[in-house]
Amino acid sequence: MNRILRRNETLVALLIILLSLGIGLINPTFFTVANVFDLLRSIIVTGIFAMGVLIVIVSGGIDLSFTAIAVFALYCTVRLMKAHAPDAPIWSAFVVAAVIGLGLGLINGFFIARFKFPTLIVTLGTLSLFEGFLLFAIGNQIIRDVPPALTGFARSSLVSLPSARGTTVLHPAILITAAVVLLVFFLLNYTTLGRGIYALGGAPEAAERAGFNVAHIQYFIYGFVGVLSGIAGMTFGSLARQANPQDIVGTELSVIAAVVLGGAQLTGGRGTVMGTILGVILVAIANNNLILIGMPTVWQRVVIGIIILIGTGLPAIQARRANKRLSGATSA
Amino acid sequence: MKAKTTPNSLTSRLPFDSQTLRLLVIAIVLFVGFSVMLRDQFFSVRNMQSMAVQLPEYGILALGMMIPMLTGGIDLSIVGSANLSAIVAALVLTRLAPAEGGGMSLALAIPLAILVALVVGSLCGLFNGFLVSKVGIVPILATLGTGSIYIGLSFVITGGPAITITQLAFIGNGTILGLPIPIIVFIALVIVYAIMLNRMAFGFNVYMLGTNAKAALFSGINATSVLVRTYWLAGVAAGIAGIIFLARTNSAKPDYGSSFILLAVLIAILGGISPTGGFGTVSGMVLAILSIQFLSTGLNMLMLNLFPSSAAIFFRQFAWGALLLLVMVLNYYEEQRRNRRISTSE
Numbered sequence: 001m002n003r004i005l006r007r008n009e010t011l012v013a014l015l016i017i018l019l020s021l022g023i024g025l026i027n028p029t030f031f032t033v034a035n036v037f038d039l040l041r042s043i044i045v046t047g048i049f050a051m052g053v054l055i056v057i058v059s060g061g062i063d064l065s066f067t068a069i070a071v072f073a074l075y076c077t078v079r080l081m082k083a084h085a086p087d088a089p090i091w092s093a094f095v096v097a098a099v100i101g102l103g104l105g106l107i108n109g110f111f112i113a114r115f116k117f118p119t120l121i122v123t124l125g126t127l128s129l130f131e132g133f134l135l136f137a138i139g140n141q142i143i144r145d146v147p148p149a150l151t152g153f154a155r156s157s158l159v160s161l162p163s164a165r166g167t168t169v170l171h172p173a174i175l176i177t178a179a180v181v182l183l184v185f186f187l188l189n190y191t192t193l194g195r196g197i198y199a200l201g202g203a204p205e206a207a208e209r210a211g212f213n214v215a216h217i218q219y220f221i222y223g224f225v226g227v228l229s230g231i232a233g234m235t236f237g238s239l240a241r242q243a244n245p246q247d248i249v250g251t252e253l254s255v256i257a258a259v260v261l262g263g264a265q266l267t268g269g270r271g272t273v274m275g276t277i278l279g280v281i282l283v284a285i286a287n288n289n290l291i292l293i294g295m296p297t298v299w300q301r302v303v304i305g306i307i308i309l310i311g312t313g314l315p316a317i318q319a320r321r322a323n324k325r326l327s328g329a330t331s332a
Numbered sequence: 333m334k335a336k337t338t339p340n341s342l343t344s345r346l347p348f349d350s351q352t353l354r355l356l357v358i359a360i361v362l363f364v365g366f367s368v369m370l371r372d373q374f375f376s377v378r379n380m381q382s383m384a385v386q387l388p389e390y391g392i393l394a395l396g397m398m399i400p401m402l403t404g405g406i407d408l409s410i411v412g413s414a415n416l417s418a419i420v421a422a423l424v425l426t427r428l429a430p431a432e433g434g435g436m437s438l439a440l441a442i443p444l445a446i447l448v449a450l451v452v453g454s455l456c457g458l459f460n461g462f463l464v465s466k467v468g469i470v471p472i473l474a475t476l477g478t479g480s481i482y483i484g485l486s487f488v489i490t491g492g493p494a495i496t497i498t499q500l501a502f503i504g505n506g507t508i509l510g511l512p513i514p515i516i517v518f519i520a521l522v523i524v525y526a527i528m529l530n531r532m533a534f535g536f537n538v539y540m541l542g543t544n545a546k547a548a549l550f551s552g553i554n555a556t557s558v559l560v561r562t563y564w565l566a567g568v569a570a571g572i573a574g575i576i577f578l579a580r581t582n583s584a585k586p587d588y589g590s591s592f593i594l595l596a597v598l599i600a601i602l603g604g605i606s607p608t609g610g611f612g613t614v615s616g617m618v619l620a621i622l623s624i625q626f627l628s629t630g631l632n633m634l635m636l637n638l639f640p641s642s643a644a645i646f647f648r649q650f651a652w653g654a655l656l657l658l659v660m661v662l663n664y665y666e667e668q669r670r671n672r673r674i675s676t677s678e
Contacts, residue, residue, distance in 0.1 A: 064594070111657060111660075115660070115661065115664050117660055117664075118607045118608075120607060121597075121601050121607055121656070121660070122657070122660075124594055124597055124598060124601075124653075124656070125598070125652075125653040125654075125656035125657045125660075126653060126657070127594065127653070128594065128598065128649050128650070128652045128653030128656070129650055129653030129654055129657070130653075131646075131649055131650075132646055132647065132648070132649030132650025132651070132652070132653060133650045135643065135646035135649065136635075136643050136644070136646040136647045136649070136650055137643075137650075139643075140643055140646060250590065253408070253476055253479075254480075256476070257473075257476055257477075257480075260473055266470055266472065266473070267470075296488075298484070298487040298488050298491060298492060299484065299488060300484065301480045301481070301483055301484030301487060302480070302481050302484030302485060302488060303484075304480050304484070305477045305478060305479070305480030305481030305482075305484055306477070306481065308473065308476060308477035308480065309463065309469070309474070309477040309478070309481075312469045312470070312473045312474070312477065313463070313467050313469050316467055316468040316469045316470075317467060317468065319468070320468050
């Protein structure tokens with residue numbers, strides 16, 4: 001089993017290398033620092049989301065509501081800051097957004113852990129619930145003049161290099177993504193809770209008998225994903241320098257696609273941080289760089305669709321062949 | 333032949349199981365409640381007609397979603413297929429019979445365009461069926477990928493903007509005996525679905541496959557053929573929905589109705605379709621579609637009366653989610669009560 005998993009990651013890595021070489025051969029600007037920085041910037045928010053989605057998928061669930069949680073947390077935080085603490089530092093904005101995300105995530109956790117409802121349906125319902133509540137009761141206008149802490153954060157840079165287009169900047173928000181990635185890696189691989197999440201996704205009943213408290217794990221998962229979503233939403237808003245209540249929602253399926261491309265299996269129990277990052281990078285390359293090889297941007301969705309089908313179809317065919325060989329061997 | 337002697341699922345013998353009954357009560361309570369609260373703003377011929385025009389758009393998509401979900405799958409590409417069908421049909425129509433005149437007669441071009449939409453929908457569905465049954469990709473991922481491709485192709489064809497087309501407005505605005513044409517199409521589709529699922533071998537096979545795929549295999553059901561037909565039918569429904577899109581909005585847009593995907597799944601769950609497959613009825617679906625329409629229209633009016641602001645239109649989204657969770661909690665407690673009764677009677 002481990003071998004297939006590794007194969008899947010190598011497959012994605014191979015796809016990334018082929019795509020990069022192809023694009024780079026046609027247009028050498030692909031390999032410039034500026035382009036790499038652009039690529040990194042585009043995975044800042046998706047990367048955080050993907051870590052949350054990974055945890056949920058490993059546990060055998062699926063979460064559709066994380067985008068709604070993100071935009072809810074972002075918009076409420078900006079409103080709160082503007083009304084009560086316009087000069088609050090940027091870190092406090094992230095804390096508030098994370099707490100709001102935690103609250104909303106725990107609502108998911110409640111329906112999933114208490115009632116054992118299918119996660120897809122609970123989060124489909126809460127997606128509609130959260131987004132509807134935000135737009136109806138809190139606000140539906142774009143906030144453009146965000147507090148100065150946000151604009152300051154948007155302008156900051158981690159590395160800035162002179163380039164053909166002036167200066168190229170790597171935004172420090174990439175450090176948030178890196179921290180989240182490391183945290184999730186540690187959580188999934190080196191903690192009992194992490195092993196519990198894998199166990200839950202592999203076989204819930206066995207996890208329960210092995211002594212894991214399934215309800216507690218589920219509360220943790222959805223609460224934690226809520227926190228990550230809140231942080232991702234805040235990051236998105238501060239990079240965009242605005243809080244648009246109709247942003248972000250609608251991108252959930254492409255994040256899930258990136259995670260699944262990275263080898264996480266929707267049936268649960270399988271998925272790695274490494275694979276997920278590769279999946280996110282692959283989708284980002286396809287998204288950002290088609291224009292570099294002269295492919296009109298209207299083809300973007302078609303290419304992503306084809307990548308999803310290749311990324312999921314090849315393992316499916318492999319698994320089928322392996323199955324056939326197995327059943328052939330036992331019957332012979 | 334085989335279809336008649338096939339003992340059907342529980343659903344055909346008990347057309348009103350407790351879940352359908354509850355949905356019926358919900359639909360009636362919503363209808364009566366809004367009629368009392370809003371009087372002739374809600375309870376009027378005009379409002380009935382406007383609801384009857386709105387409902388088929390997503391109602392047909394929800395029906396399309398139903399059979400894949402009965403087999404334990406899902407079709408996330410359904411809105412993409414609908415838009416692609418609509419765009420190709422619109423293109424055919426504008427090329428063959430331009431609005432300025434000088435082309436083929438409309439009497440010939442319109443049926444041809446409708447046929448083209450159905451063919452495109454069919455092809456989309458067949459491709460999904462191939463990926464799910466032959467290649468063996470999980471339905472949610474296969475249709476996620478194809479959905480992206482179908483919407484992507486729509487963007488490629490139009491280059492982004494919408495295609496304006498007015499030749500089909502007579503379907504969107506027309507009525508027969510006071511009934512808007514879209515609702516007639518919807519009713520016809522409901523009847524076809526009810527017959528297929530309750531009276532034909534195909535329906536039996538779908539329920540069987542969704543309840544227990546292994547048992548279905550051992551009882552000689554050809555899973556591949558059932559799955560291909562399942563997704564093909566979803567594609568056909570998407571093609572029909574595409575024509576309704578065209579007729580209603582007088583335009584074909586690549587990203588029209590993207591919220592309909594989640595709405596279709598929501599309706600199916602509300603209508604009692606089990607997400608793991610095997611259970612659910614057409615009557616449940618119809619009641620769920622009606623409930624959603626009553627709720628959307630009624631709340632819209634109520635909210636606009638109470639809070640005359642632009643925010644009112646968003647309340648229904650909140651209400652959809654709340655309704656879904658509420659129905660699931662109610663089902664949960666009822667099941668618990670039933671289990672308790674069974675265990676105490678033993």
